[in-house]
Amino acid sequence: MKITNLAPVIQTPEFQPQLTAADELALANSRFAQSDLPFYRKLGRTNLTVSCLGLGGGGHISSEDTLYAFDQGINYFFYSSDLHQYLYSSMRPALRQLCGRGSSIREKVVLATVSYMIRTPDTVFTYLFDQFIDLGIDYIDVFFWGWIDEHNHPAFEKCISASDDIRGPSSVTQRQIERVFGVSEKMKKMGVVRYIGASFHDHDLAKQWVNSPLLDVVMVRHNVAHRTAQKKVFPHLDANDPHRPGIVTFKSAGMFGPLWEPPLGLPDNCWQPSVPDLYRYSLSQNSVDVALAGWQTREHVDAAIQAVQKGKLTSEEIDYLNLYGDLHRNRIKPHEIPTERLLVAR
Template sequence: MVVGRLGLASNGIDRYGVEWAVDRGVNYLYWGSLRWPGFGQAVRHLAQSRREELVIVVQTYARVAALVGVSIERALRQLGIDYCDLVLLGWWNEPPPPGIVDAARRVCEAGKARQLIVSCHQRQTFREYIEDPTYGAIMVRYNAAHPGAESEVFPYLGPHPPANDQPPGRPGVVTYTATRWGALLDPAFTPPGERTPCGTDCYRFALTHPDVDVTLCGAKTHDELRLALDALERGPMSKEELAWMKRVGTVVRTTSTQRSGNPVVHLLDRVTRVQGLKHG
């Protein structure tokens, strides 16, 4: 499975934006909790002739085992495809119960998916996921305002492999919220004397880390998508650029209350805060 470095989420971009991104080398397409019709139309159209190029990810927040397969089947019908490449078990701050995992495995055994991926906001839990061969990949928050994965997640992956050589047992790493829900782009939170990052900077920051395989982009406009795509052309950041991003990120983290516009994520985020599981 060949995966491009930049992924595209279903939460806003239209059909033509998706097709443009795929023509530019983006093939990781994420059917998440917010599902705009244009994104689904693009996947349905592209899959007719380019299915083998695409890595299609379907997320399920199902907390009842019987609903896991149902939610995946519904998503496949919406996208007009017979299978997805990854089933994402969404927002499991603690390992999912066996019933959920078994239900997801049955989806794979039935030929409806190839591998499982899991997302989490409790970074300490990722060590268990990394060591569990159930998961072909993990999805973790990582940006200049929340760089904690550098010390709490990535080290457990082991030595980074040579390019294009993923050793057995080492899961892929997908990161998200590269712009910290837009707060890193807001000059109101930029410290005096520093340049405000643009989208290109935020995606370059995440993609520069050697343990990051894919960074997810939630572009809602063609301009936002263009800035994300520019990150692929500009390549890794220098040490000086990384230091600048972290200086800005530190201030954003301490002064901004901006959170996801996804109502499902917002609700789960509130629950996580109440439980004391939220880490920066």
């Protein structure tokens, strides 16, 4: 027998084209109805893909319902270890399961943590140490300096100047954490903190810092009755700018009172927005990526997800909710209400 070919037969795998960022978002959003309010989006200039609704622990939600939220598509979770810690503690076992060392789904979750103890950059290790112990994690996606206002702004300026010592792989803070908790592949790849954020209770300060290269994510309070962010923060951002910071809102459903309850003087048969409608209000604003929620039960999760799939509010609905918020804040008297701006119950 004549051997004519001694070259081995090599099976070449089929070519797998790499997905672009737009393709990845489209694929993620394919589980939800298409609308002008996509459920998943990039968090500003970070490379994090986030759900437009985020879950915090303010409602003392159970771990079982926290896991349920993740199963329904929520992937942004906000955790505090030093303020209202009791309220957040009930979701801790779920976050350990989702984000803890060894989790096979860790990279599908965006874990945001916060410290409200704004002092000096040197103390950040202490705050991170507590969070790594609480949650058994390898890394944090976004670490927030919390509750920035005129009282702690000088300390915040010192802390934020150390961003590059905290975020990303090979940082000073990473080496400290590794010595205590050990090194893992995910920690080496991501760093102990991937991105730095700040939560502002002073919108003038938020405006001052919103375009700082030291901040990757900015969190501001915003709702129909407290709309200062619409004047001082959101107009200074281009929603289509890939270099802008991520924007997260909180207090969507109220600050000093529940906004889902009708204000005094609202005429009968007018639309009374639900809590999910109030999330849609924030998400309908320029450049808002995530509206943070303090759900208590899985039913709250379902209602919010169903609502945002309706898309953004119309300009008429936004105008009405501005009026509704002004009534809550006593900015307008009942006899001054322009009837043409009212919307009937739906």
